[in-house]
Amino acid sequence: MKASITIWVILITVVTSFAQPVGVVAIEDPQFDAQFSQRAIPQVTGKLLHVNPQEIKETTITYTLVTLLGQKTKIAPLSADGSFQLELDYPLPYQQIWVHFGELFYTGLYANKQLYVELDVPKLKAAGKELAFKADGVRYLGEDGPLNEYMNAYILFKRADQLVLSSSIQQIRRPQHPVASEVLAAYTPILDSLKRIQAEFVATHPSPYAWLLENERLSEFYSQVCLHYRGHLMEPALFDQIKAHKTYLRSNSSMLFYLYLGYYFRHLTANRARVSWQDVARLSDLTEPEKAAIDSLRSTETLSPAPAHRAQWTKQLGPRMGKMYQNRRIAQGIRWLDSLYSPAMAEIMKLQLNDSKDIDEQKAALEQILPSMTTSWCKLIAKKEYARTIDQIASVNRALAASGRSPTVADFGSPLQQTDFGATLYKLSSMSGADFLAKLKQSFVGKAILLDRWATWCAPCLQEMPHSKKLQQDAKDLPVVFVYVCTAQGSDQERWKRKIAELKLPGLHFFIDETLDTEVGQLFSFSGYPGYAFINQKGVYKPGSITWLSAIKGRDDLAALLE
Incomplete structure (x- = not known):
């Protein structure tokens, strides 16, 4: 009883300052279904002022939407007069967008109804330094203008202190057997410090949008708690509190809340999907090599020690086992979510189950998820995303089918x-x-193409490069070419050259502009960096062949991908 009281005392200190605004409906509420059908997609437009044709040509507006399915990057074309429009996908409230206006300015935008952004280019260039969020020469106008002024002012308010506190949260030790009172006690001092910064900002910047700051902070807090408990059962009182949380912004914080809540339930021992070669053995459409591998495994399963070839036979069944695991994981996730959450919250989290970087796997996941959905607005988003995967697969196939002379x-x-x-x-x-x-x-x-999309500032990309180099050396006799495409965003040509020279990485290297980088990302459904695609010798794109280059252990693994 005492432990339960302790949990609730800490929870009360965390959440008492938050109250749902009157008349504002969260996407988790049943009433949002009706609102979604009546809402218009938020409009985000703007203009670069006092800009010449050459500056228009040199400026690329790259923006990343924060969506219920992760982040999605797009390019906004600039008109001859410097005007632009950002394209949003759905009529959801308070959508966060991260925007690079070339090298001029970087900011986070918040779109609820209508926003107009003005950038005075000479003023921004005169500053002669990297500018972000708020600057002389940048104005947020329209109905959402005050919202954007407020949210970006808070990002910069005592920024160094906020960053230190955020880093402190990441450094909290995750115990082997977490206890709610101890977990919450570890976070509370940091949370209290963030609350004091927030209270000081709200006191000096009165605004009707102050409640959004509180909602963001709680989303961040609960997401970290879920991550802390990954693989361990949460106490009912704590879990009920987290289940009751509602997200009012479509932001990084709310996306991580659902992502880490999903991690929590998927890593519980009872919910882990498992697949073995015995599961594959029950399939009716096995190929002859698969049957042979299963016969070998079956005939040696009682032998001790196990024959050296067992691992190779099991690996032969890897693609089948991977698909079965994906289907089983999603089926289990759907059942679990429906049993625990309200329909809307369950279905927001079902969209999170579609987390593969592979287009074909996304398509298969949505084919499982869609029939289980009953919340109209979630189902509409799932249907549109399913149509998008079909279009993407068709786009890749059309590009690969393009004919003409044989260039070099x-x-x-x-x-x-x-x-x-x-x-x-x-x-x-x-x-x-x-x-x-x-x-x-x-x-x-007649050659296969292994395409690697990377960035000079991407740590996971660089960690994979030594393995990629070794793989090239091991596979010199194979008909495969390694193609590396590096984005110009956040980098420059000299840094790219130096990085290749530092790594001594052979292969075909392209330094590509932000527009081409975004289109390559969209074609292969890359959600970030790195991204890998494999096209076989017949010019056929093979989705799902490569998740990480380090998963290809050597020449034989790569040879197995070839046709």
Whole structure:
């Protein structure tokens, strides 16, 4: 009884300052179904002021939408007069958008109804430094203007202190057997410090939007608690409190709340999906090699020690086991969510089950998820996302099917550099993703293409590079070419060259502009960096072949992907 009281005392200190605003409906509420059908997609437009044609040509507006299915990056074209429009997908309230206005300015936007952003280019250039969130020369106007002024002012308020506290949260030790009172006690001092900063800001910046700051903080707090409990059962009182939380913004904080809540339930021992070769053995459409592998496994399962080839036979069944695991994981997730949450909250989390980077796996996941949905607005989003996966698969196939003369790599122009360690470097701009893909296929007839999308500032990308280099060396006799596409966003040509030289990474390297990078990401449904795609010798894209390069252990693994 005492433990339960302790939990609730701490919970009360966490949440008492928050109250749902009158008349505002959260997406978790049943009433939101009716609101969704009546809402218009928020409009985000703007203009670069006092900008010349050359500056328009050199400026690329890249923006990332925070959605219920993760982040989605797009490019906004600039008109001749400097005006632009950001394209949002759904009529959801308070949508967060991260925007790069070339090298001029970076900010987070919040779209609820209508926002107009003005950037005075000469003023921003005169500042001569990296500008973000608020600056002289940037105005947030329209109905959502005050919301954006307020939220971006808070991001910069005592920013150094906020960043230190956020870092402190990440460093909290995760015990082997978490106890609610101890977990909450560890977070409370940091949370109290954030609350004091927030209270000081609210006191000095009166606004009708103050409640959104509180909601964001709670989303961040609860997401960390869920991550803390991953793999361990949460106390009922704590879990009930987290289940009652509602998210009013479509932001990084709310996305992580649902993502980590999903991690929590999927990592509970009772909810872990498991697949073995025995499950595959029950399938009726096995190929002859699969049957042979199963016969070998069955005949040796009682032997001790196990024959050395058992691992290889099991690996042969890997693709089948992977698909079965994906289907089983999603089926279990649907049942579990429906048993625990209200329909809307369950179905928001079902969308999170569709978390693969692979287009075909996304399509298969949505085919399982859609029949279980009853909340109209969630079902509509799932249907549109399903249609998007179909279109993406068709786009890739169309690009690969493009015919014409058989070009050579020279069709990409003269290389910037050819190194003594086997790297050929090109810079590309003003090329569409479909044209780039078609040229690659036509340049390497009879060869497979392993495409690696990366960035010079992406730590996971760089961690994979030594393995990629070794894989190239091991596979010199195989008909496969390694193609590396590096985004210009957040980097420059010299840094890209230095990184390749530092790694001594052979292969075909392209430094691509932000537009081409975004289109490549959209074609293959890459949700970030790194992203990997595999096209076999027949020019057929093989979705799901590569998740991480380090998962390809050597030449034999790579050879198995070839046709």
